[in-house]
Amino acid sequence: MEIRKIAGQVHYVPNPVNICVVYTKDSAVLVDSGIDENFARKLCRLLEKPAKFLINTHSHADHCGGNAFLKDKFSVHVLAPEIERQIIESPILEPFYLFGAAPPKELQTKFLMAKPCRVDETLEPGTLTLQDVTLSIVPLAGHSPNQVGVAVDKILFCADALFSKGAIEKYKMFVVYDVKNFLQTLDLLERSKYDFFLPSHGDLTDDITELLNLNRKVVENVSNEILKLLKTPRTFDELLTKLLNGFNIEVKNLVQYVLYRSTVHAYLSYLLDEGHVERDLVASSLLWRVRT
């Protein structure tokens, strides 16, 4: 594990979940804390200055799993956007919303549930000054309810607003909470002017055009495939199985299953609200079909 300089006071730690580090006059501002305590401990050893601030882009456990350790050990001041904040403080909410009720123990793993951590301040989009450094909090909702990115010195740490080619090849259908917002966020990124972009799962890049198109293509393909399958009225379970088979996705455990299920629900919600599909209750069975 190493820390690399991007420009000025902005650094990052390349990792399956990249961490951004911004140095102020006497401290380090961390953006996200990684999967767990073990990672956060190693991360702290790399820092030139003590960690005093921690910004969470969103509440997924791989981005805030190190929070509790950083809070206990260094009393970091934690900042997170609304909704994401509540999940970071009450992490049972993540497996709860994915499962839809009290989640079985199998879903209460570190991949879906970080250790709880108090959040000190709610982040709002706009300017944020921490000591002598001014950051910009950029709204990037879609992948999660209220995800934000962090911009400083023409560098945007864009969290999970878009996924790398490698991640797309691996997962085929990435996690989305709100499809409409996800697409609007891609549009916002397209219009934005930064020298560098750093996604959480991907490489630092000075041009995200190809990635933007690739991410849009995934959303388009999934939507089209759903519309094709729903030419025949189907239950959700039927649709999900056919969709996963069509994309050659083999679900191996319940964690993966609830993530894909939630994502397909996001697409149905979007297609229903946009008027492309409709749903009907027939003999207590919920059927989905394209709108004719």
Ligand SMILES: [Zn+2]
């Ligand atoms: Zn995420």
